[in-house]
Amino acid sequence: xxxxxxxxxxxxxxxxxxxxxxxxxxxxxxxxxxxxxxxxxxxxxxxxxxxxxxxxxxxxxxxxxxxxxxxxxxxxxxxxxxxxxxxxxxxxxxxxxxxxxxxxxxxxxxxxxxxxxxxxxxxxxxxxxxxxxxxxxxxxxxxxxxxxxxxxxxxxxxxxxxxxxxxxxxxxxxxxxxxxxxxxxxxxxxxxxxxxxxxxxxxxxxxxxxxxxxxxxxxxxxxxxxxxxxxxxxxxxxxxxxxxxxxxxxxxxxxxxxxxxxxxxxxxxxxxxxxxxxxxxxxxxxxxxxxxxxxxxxxxxxxxxxxxxxxxxxxxxxxxxxxxxxxxxxxxxxxxxxxxxxxxxxxxxxx
Amino acid sequence: xxxxxxxxxxxxxxxxxxxxxxxxxxxxxxxxxxxxxxxxxxxxxxxxxxxxxxxxxxxxxxxxxxxxxxxxxxxxxxxxxxxxxxxxxxxxxxxxxxxxxxxxxxxxxxxxxxxxxxxxxxxxxxxxxxxxxxxxxxxxxxxxxxxxxxxxxxxxxxxxxxxxxxxxxxxxxxxxxxxxxxxxxxxxxxxxxxxxxxxxxxxxxxxxxxxxxxxxxxxxxxxxxxxxxxxxxxxxxxxxxxxxxxxxxxxxxxxxxxxxxxxxxxxxxxxxxxxxxxxxxxxxxxxxxxxxxxxxxxxxxxxxxxxxxxxxxxxxxxxxxxxxxxxxxxxxxxxxxxxxxxxxxxxxxxxxxxxxxxxxxxxxxxxxxxxxxxxxxxxxxxxxxxxxxxxxxxxxxxxxxxxxxxxxxxxxxxxxxxxxxxxxxxxxxxxxxxxxxxxxxxxxxxxxxxxxxxxxxxxxxxxxxxxxxxxxxxxxxxxxxxxxxxxxxxxxxxxxxxxxxxxxxxxxxxxxxxxxxxxxxxxxxxxxxxxxxxxxxxxxxxxxxxxxxxxxxxxxxxxxxxxxxxxxxx
Numbered sequence: 001x002x003x004x005x006x007x008x009x010x011x012x013x014x015x016x017x018x019x020x021x022x023x024x025x026x027x028x029x030x031x032x033x034x035x036x037x038x039x040x041x042x043x044x045x046x047x048x049x050x051x052x053x054x055x056x057x058x059x060x061x062x063x064x065x066x067x068x069x070x071x072x073x074x075x076x077x078x079x080x081x082x083x084x085x086x087x088x089x090x091x092x093x094x095x096x097x098x099x100x101x102x103x104x105x106x107x108x109x110x111x112x113x114x115x116x117x118x119x120x121x122x123x124x125x126x127x128x129x130x131x132x133x134x135x136x137x138x139x140x141x142x143x144x145x146x147x148x149x150x151x152x153x154x155x156x157x158x159x160x161x162x163x164x165x166x167x168x169x170x171x172x173x174x175x176x177x178x179x180x181x182x183x184x185x186x187x188x189x190x191x192x193x194x195x196x197x198x199x200x201x202x203x204x205x206x207x208x209x210x211x212x213x214x215x216x217x218x219x220x221x222x223x224x225x226x227x228x229x230x231x232x233x234x235x236x237x238x239x240x241x242x243x244x245x246x247x248x249x250x251x252x253x254x255x256x257x258x259x260x261x262x263x264x265x266x267x268x269x270x271x272x273x274x275x276x277x278x279x280x281x282x283x284x285x286x287x288x289x290x291x292x293x294x295x296x297x298x299x300x301x302x303x304x305x306x307x308x309x310x311x312x313x314x315x316x317x318x319x320x321x322x323x324x325x326x327x328x329x330x331x332x333x334x335x336x337x338x339x340x341x342x343x344x345x346x347x348x349x350x351x
Numbered sequence: 352x353x354x355x356x357x358x359x360x361x362x363x364x365x366x367x368x369x370x371x372x373x374x375x376x377x378x379x380x381x382x383x384x385x386x387x388x389x390x391x392x393x394x395x396x397x398x399x400x401x402x403x404x405x406x407x408x409x410x411x412x413x414x415x416x417x418x419x420x421x422x423x424x425x426x427x428x429x430x431x432x433x434x435x436x437x438x439x440x441x442x443x444x445x446x447x448x449x450x451x452x453x454x455x456x457x458x459x460x461x462x463x464x465x466x467x468x469x470x471x472x473x474x475x476x477x478x479x480x481x482x483x484x485x486x487x488x489x490x491x492x493x494x495x496x497x498x499x500x501x502x503x504x505x506x507x508x509x510x511x512x513x514x515x516x517x518x519x520x521x522x523x524x525x526x527x528x529x530x531x532x533x534x535x536x537x538x539x540x541x542x543x544x545x546x547x548x549x550x551x552x553x554x555x556x557x558x559x560x561x562x563x564x565x566x567x568x569x570x571x572x573x574x575x576x577x578x579x580x581x582x583x584x585x586x587x588x589x590x591x592x593x594x595x596x597x598x599x600x601x602x603x604x605x606x607x608x609x610x611x612x613x614x615x616x617x618x619x620x621x622x623x624x625x626x627x628x629x630x631x632x633x634x635x636x637x638x639x640x641x642x643x644x645x646x647x648x649x650x651x652x653x654x655x656x657x658x659x660x661x662x663x664x665x666x667x668x669x670x671x672x673x674x675x676x677x678x679x680x681x682x683x684x685x686x687x688x689x690x691x692x693x694x695x696x697x698x699x700x701x702x703x704x705x706x707x708x709x710x711x712x713x714x715x716x717x718x719x720x721x722x723x724x725x726x727x728x729x730x731x732x733x734x735x736x737x738x739x740x741x742x743x744x745x746x747x748x749x750x751x752x753x754x755x756x757x758x759x760x761x762x763x764x765x766x767x768x769x770x771x772x773x774x775x776x777x778x779x780x781x782x783x784x785x786x787x788x789x790x791x792x793x794x795x796x797x798x799x800x801x802x803x804x805x806x807x808x809x810x811x812x813x814x815x816x817x818x819x820x821x822x823x824x825x826x827x828x829x830x831x832x833x834x835x836x837x838x839x840x841x842x843x844x845x846x847x848x849x850x851x852x853x854x855x856x857x858x859x860x861x862x863x864x865x866x867x868x869x870x871x872x873x874x875x876x877x878x879x880x881x882x883x884x885x886x887x888x889x890x891x892x893x894x895x896x897x898x899x900x901x902x903x904x905x906x907x908x909x910x911x912x913x914x915x916x917x918x919x920x921x
Contacts, residue, residue, distance in 0.1 A: 005720040015888040016835045021604030080467045081639020089632025095625030110396040115499035167557040170549035224433040235655030270539025273657045287659040289675045307681030335539035337549045340688035
């Protein structure tokens, strides 16, 4: 309660008194029976056409083959939608027309009542509650109430424990499948890449060769969910730039081969694969949230919401002249997580 | 076309159908006692206005979702198991994909009517959320959430937030490249939650992204958990609507104490029931002629691929946009990584919107101190501060939403994406403030125009030349019903400051709070134009009356001429 509250409309300095409900306006259908019959015929026609359209739906079902097209659309889908939608729309419009033009249109007035119960009801309800509380003895037996509270609180234990198996406990994302000596291969075909395959400005979407390898029984080493999980961290893009354009950080001078560098393809922001490549500026743009990375400058973020540079995969060539990784990513790939700083520190220490 | 004239009405119990049904209905009433409720409610009054239909669109599109959704569950396989595709859609033959994606293709190409149901389901979902938002804006801008309807407003906020989650869960199910990208984004967002991000990620996805579990789990939420909650809340929403009786616009004979309109049986039942068929029909036609989410052209999900121009469904565009325009705020302290940029934008943006929505009725009531029940709607112009706040919030939302399409805007309008992003980064703070000021001024201008029309009449379009050669336009008084509508709103309350001290001269308790409240109250009301007083109207009527050559000479039904010279009809 405060002096600022408004509880009642004060005064009645109303400029215009309520003129009261307006007189009922007659519709053409109310005064002219021929108009009313015409409207009735129109509405019935809508319902009849609707019935015909439903039958046409069944005709489409049996007569139109799934591969047939009309105006470049699927003939079946168009036929189904047109007949079903048209029929339903006509039924709806017909019913609404009926209500608007033929049904009685006298407005009626209903009085409102306060949403609250009456004061007597409130008093009685309170008395009933008091009787219940009194008979339960809650007030007199605090021990029983407290122990019940404790027991119900402990119900949370099984509820929470049961959810434990939703998934394993988290571990850091410090490792990917990249290993020293693993070939960098084209992502669709699995073909290994020779430096001479790439010209300055080229970009190749690549993956570790292990995704295309089979074990001794001829089964793929990675498939299904494991393949998806591994890909979500190990996908890379390989680009070739002019060696003089590249400004490697200290210690990264020998991570490329003749201006060919490999970076994680997974955005450090929220994990979209990045591959919108501007060869002249060496910028790589993520199509999801437009984080932009400079690949000539160690994958540095030049714009957008990503906070960490793109991790770089150190490259070399093997004895046959194909591109290989010389180690796993020295930085954590994919989106940040709470213990990232901690895990990165461990990685740095290992190196 | 029979020649029969008006037939006598036969009471229902005397018709053949009535006689036949009498038994079963009596049987039911013997057990359920429905006649009492029926007599009270079957002729219940509902007021009419086009804007009351927006909520109905939401309700009926939800029913369309239930019907089409049940059909889809007959074939959809919520499984991430790997299969090789062999089916009628040639380009994907031999490709590895999940069962979820394969069964979506089957529904689209092999099940007759499956594609129609899929497209109707997706369109109805987009419509469901859109209609809920439009309905909520209607309720907000007309003040319909005020006492006693605050609880129903909260239920509505719950419905909207859950509707959005439901939509997201649904469009993530087909496991195509686009939906997988959406899940990847959600994975990144969950990880960004401080301290528990990784735990939540591993528990939700059942391990590392994408894992095996997420689609079956989303499916359970999508077809069981959330629809059940939605259904329950919709039931409560409708029950409260019936209990409170619908709000109405003020008008002649329409007051805060009554409700004027058509009875449930037959008019409202027919209109509302017929409208279900209209909503169903429109979504079916959309399913036939407007393609939505052609998953076969996109291909199965692959975490190393993405589409340029990837967009979520429209209602997630706001969150997506905030994430796009957010600066890269990520810091390390206490040995942990804190990705505030993603967390604040992705989780905080919608959180802020929904929290403000839920709290607003209570904040407004605290500011205005209004403890009365309100059943009459307010025209947005008559609550300038509320309307301006609403438009400011819409502007904030729009900036986020535009941000979600910054790449599309950049390519379609050949503009620089970094510039667009920077404009939105600043704009999302500045534009709502501008929108607030401009909207409040527009409202006040409209209030002035209303008062002007009440006091000085309307412009007839008749130009007169005075003997001195001056030209003037004749004004004539508005019909009294219109004058009433223009003055039926609440009078502006007196803005007195709080008492600094109580009657004994002691500093009033909670003085600081009262002061804040008084200040907010002044902010809320200060520019509002009060409606004319009875005295002013009387005076103005005299003035209009003495006007020489009143246009009523033009005839009883003269209502002025329009700009084109054609007699106007009010």
